[in-house]
Amino acid sequence: xxxxxxxxxxxLHHHLADDMQRVNQVTLNHxxxxxxxVQKVAQHLLCSGGKRLRPLLTIACSRLFEDQPGxxxxxxxxxxxxxxxxxxxxxxxxxxxxxxxxxxxxxxxGNVPSILVGDFLFSKAFQLMIEAKNQRVLEVLxxxxxxxxxxxxxQLTLSSDLNLSFDHxxxxxxxxxxxxxxxxxxxxGMIVNMPAELEDDLYQFGYNLxxxxxxxxxxxxxxxSREQSGKPVGxxxxxxxxxxxxxxxxxxxxFLPAWEEWFxxxxxxxxxxxxxxxxxLENETLEKCYEYAQPFVDQAIQHLLKMPAGFVRDSLGCLxxxx
Amino acid sequence: xxxxxxxxxxxLHHHLADDMQRVNQVTLNHxxxxxxxVQKVAQHLLCSGGKRLRPLLTIACSRLFEDQPGxxxxxxxxxxxxxxxxxxxxxxxxxxxxxxxxxxxxxxxGNVPSILVGDFLFSKAFQLMIEAKNQRVLEVLxxxxxxxxxxxxxQLTLSSDLNLSFDHxxxxxxxxxxxxxxxxxxxxGMIVNMPAELEDDLYQFGYNLxxxxxxxxxxxxxxxSREQSGKPVGxxxxxxxxxxxxxxxxxxxxFLPAWEEWFxxxxxxxxxxxxxxxxxLENETLEKCYEYAQPFVDQAIQHLLKMPAGFVRDSLGCLxxxx
Numbered sequence: 001x002x003x004x005x006x007x008x009x010x011x012l013h014h015h016l017a018d019d020m021q022r023v024n025q026v027t028l029n030h031x032x033x034x035x036x037x038v039q040k041v042a043q044h045l046l047c048s049g050g051k052r053l054r055p056l057l058t059i060a061c062s063r064l065f066e067d068q069p070g071x072x073x074x075x076x077x078x079x080x081x082x083x084x085x086x087x088x089x090x091x092x093x094x095x096x097x098x099x100x101x102x103x104x105x106x107x108x109x110g111n112v113p114s115i116l117v118g119d120f121l122f123s124k125a126f127q128l129m130i131e132a133k134n135q136r137v138l139e140v141l142x143x144x145x146x147x148x149x150x151x152x153x154x155q156l157t158l159s160s161d162l163n164l165s166f167d168h169x170x171x172x173x174x175x176x177x178x179x180x181x182x183x184x185x186x187x188x189g190m191i192v193n194m195p196a197e198l199e200d201d202l203y204q205f206g207y208n209l210x211x212x213x214x215x216x217x218x219x220x221x222x223x224x225s226r227e228q229s230g231k232p233v234g235x236x237x238x239x240x241x242x243x244x245x246x247x248x249x250x251x252x253x254x255f256l257p258a259w260e261e262w263f264x265x266x267x268x269x270x271x272x273x274x275x276x277x278x279x280x281l282e283n284e285t286l287e288k289c290y291e292y293a294q295p296f297v298d299q300a301i302q303h304l305l306k307m308p309a310g311f312v313r314d315s316l317g318c319l320x321x322x323x
Numbered sequence: 324x325x326x327x328x329x330x331x332x333x334x335l336h337h338h339l340a341d342d343m344q345r346v347n348q349v350t351l352n353h354x355x356x357x358x359x360x361v362q363k364v365a366q367h368l369l370c371s372g373g374k375r376l377r378p379l380l381t382i383a384c385s386r387l388f389e390d391q392p393g394x395x396x397x398x399x400x401x402x403x404x405x406x407x408x409x410x411x412x413x414x415x416x417x418x419x420x421x422x423x424x425x426x427x428x429x430x431x432x433g434n435v436p437s438i439l440v441g442d443f444l445f446s447k448a449f450q451l452m453i454e455a456k457n458q459r460v461l462e463v464l465x466x467x468x469x470x471x472x473x474x475x476x477x478q479l480t481l482s483s484d485l486n487l488s489f490d491h492x493x494x495x496x497x498x499x500x501x502x503x504x505x506x507x508x509x510x511x512g513m514i515v516n517m518p519a520e521l522e523d524d525l526y527q528f529g530y531n532l533x534x535x536x537x538x539x540x541x542x543x544x545x546x547x548s549r550e551q552s553g554k555p556v557g558x559x560x561x562x563x564x565x566x567x568x569x570x571x572x573x574x575x576x577x578f579l580p581a582w583e584e585w586f587x588x589x590x591x592x593x594x595x596x597x598x599x600x601x602x603x604l605e606n607e608t609l610e611k612c613y614e615y616a617q618p619f620v621d622q623a624i625q626h627l628l629k630m631p632a633g634f635v636r637d638s639l640g641c642l643x644x645x646x
Contacts, residue, residue, distance in 0.1 A: 033473055034473075035473045035476050035477050035480075036480075037476050037479070037480050038472070038476045076627070085442075086442075089438055089439070089442060092438065092440070093438060095437050112416050112479060113476060113479065115412055115415065115416060115438060116416070116472050116475050116476045116479065117472070117476065118411060118442075119408075119409075119441075119442075119445065119471075119472040119475075120469060120472035120473060122442065122445050122446075122470040123465055123468040123471075123472060124469060126449050126461075126465040126468070127462075127465045127469060129464065130458070130462060130465055133458055135402045135453070135456055138449075138453045139450075139453060142446055142449040142450045142453055143450065144447040145449070146443060146446040146447060146450060148442075148446075149361070149439050149440070149442040149443035149446060150356055150357075150358045150361055150440075150443065151441065152439050153358050153360050153361045153436060153439045153443070154358050155359075156360070156435060156436065156439065157359075157360050172383075182631070207498075273622055
């Protein structure tokens with residue numbers, strides 16, 4: 001079973017390579033600073049690879065309607081820069097030491113530069129989006145930016161609670177992840193004069209895709225395959241975050257006590273993670289997570305099908321469709 | 324000797340009370356969040372008093388040209404919210420435990436909510452300024468917001484260095500403090516259709532006022548009178564920040580070794596602060612700081628005098644003029 005196909009992402013990147021090259025260029029031009037440390041920290045993160053899925057969505061959604069992306073390039077850059085700003089702050093908050101296989105900015109330069117350069121990137125993202133000179137686009141993106149921070153605080157207050165409801169889980173994921181996916185898609189269409197009646201469909205496509213993406217991220221953090229491929233797993237468990245796999249297994253009263261014991265402690269060991277992982281495996285919990293994600297995938301596809309047919313729509317469909 | 328008269332600020336607040344009441348209302352309406360902790364942290368800071376000098380400048384500068392402030396209210400609110408966001412992050416960075424006589428948000432709720440609610444306020448400030456629907460205003464304010472963060476990083480990298488040049492000192496102060504003062508004044512005029520040829524004068528008025536304001540802030544941190552009035556002093560010294568009084572006294576080779584000894588240590592004691600304060604007093608260093616500020620005051624006044632005469636211009640003049 002698979003949702004969010006890396007192969008489809010690569011295919012879309014290949015097809016939109018020229019546009020994405022321009023997005024990179026505009027991003028690098030805009031994060032220039034004569035303050036050396038600002039420049040270093042910002043570049044460290046923005047040049048460290050990553051899937052660049054969010055800006056890719058903005059470009060792809062503009063390409064559903066136009067041959068030239070125009071200011072979608074700036075909006076795609078803005079979306080990636082907002083995302084980078086949140087990553088800098090997340091790494092401080094979660095005390096992470098590794099991202100994309102490299103030491104995090106907070107490890108290399110300390111928490112303070114990470115906080116300040118995160119703020120710098122937020123401001124730069126606004127400077128980027130202003131260049132598109134489109135009032136509604138500004139409203140959509142600044143609203144998304146606000147919701148991300150609300151989602152993060154909601155996660156902070158709620159997500160160590162094993163009694164978290166599915167509604168609250170979706171509220172957190174919707175705010176902290178899906179809102180930026182939704183805005184990234186919506187503004188890609190808006191900036192190239194997509195018919196107004198499709199705006200909400202593009203938003204809904206991005207929103208549901210974002211929820212599915214976050215669920216997959218929750219799953220991968222407990223998966224054996226990610227471990228085997230050399231990527232780190234167990235971060236959510238170690239940080240005591242109640243993600244979807246935890247919510248689902250704690251539905252069974254027999255497993256709840258073990259998770260309560262783990263999650264009521266300030267820290268959790270690698271051995272405990274292995275036990276937790278085994279428990280999820282034996283109970284096919286990760287498969288249940290994929291099932292839980294399915295309606296969001298279906299919704300995303302349904303909204304996508306309202307868009308003009310063609311290579312880009314097909315590729316966006318492949319990106320999320322269960323094989 | 325006095326620059327930045329609290330009496331003149333109070334008089335201007337009184338004269339513009341209705342407008343400032345609307346600024347408060349718009350601010351409170353916009354920082355609403357259904358996430359309880361976001362609401363609490365944001366309100367804690369924004370309802371804690373403070374001089375509200377920056378939004379007052381925006382309103383006053385709009386009132387130089389129009390009887391109704393219109394969207395200057397939203398811009399004034401945006402300016403105050405940007406300032407509040409930087410304060411939340413500053414208090415985390417400086418590990419401050421007291422602001423405006425109350426425990427800081429980082430003491431009450433921890434660093435993580437302060438970082439996230441700072442981000443929330445940055446986003447909300449952009450939502451506020453977008454409402455004014457004025458492209459140039461957005462450019463000015465987002466540019467100021469970027470420069471603040473650059474100034475903070477510059478301060479971080481340079482300001483523990485006793486060999487800091489006056490040029491670097493002014494670059495830091497210009498970016499972290501004066502740029503927002505300048506933007507606050509400029510957009511107040513811009514949003515009410517001030518004649519274009521006055522735009523730069525209003526900016527320069529704010530910029531020079533901002534430099535003078537920061538110099539006074541540097542002075543007050545070492546002053547006896549602030550101590551006597553119950554306000555905390557010595558923060559800059561304890562944090563090892565090279566501010567103007569330090570720069571000026573270290574010009575004399577006889578005093579440099581003492582400051583080197585203090586500032587090369589990780590921490591500084593209250594007794595050491597008393598000694599430092601005595602040294603500055605005996606050498607009339609604080610008076611020299613006021614002299615250093617004088618050209619900026621003169622510049623501010625000179626640009627202000629280009630504005631239409633009247634009560635508001637007079638009050639802005641009293642605010643900064645040396646008595």
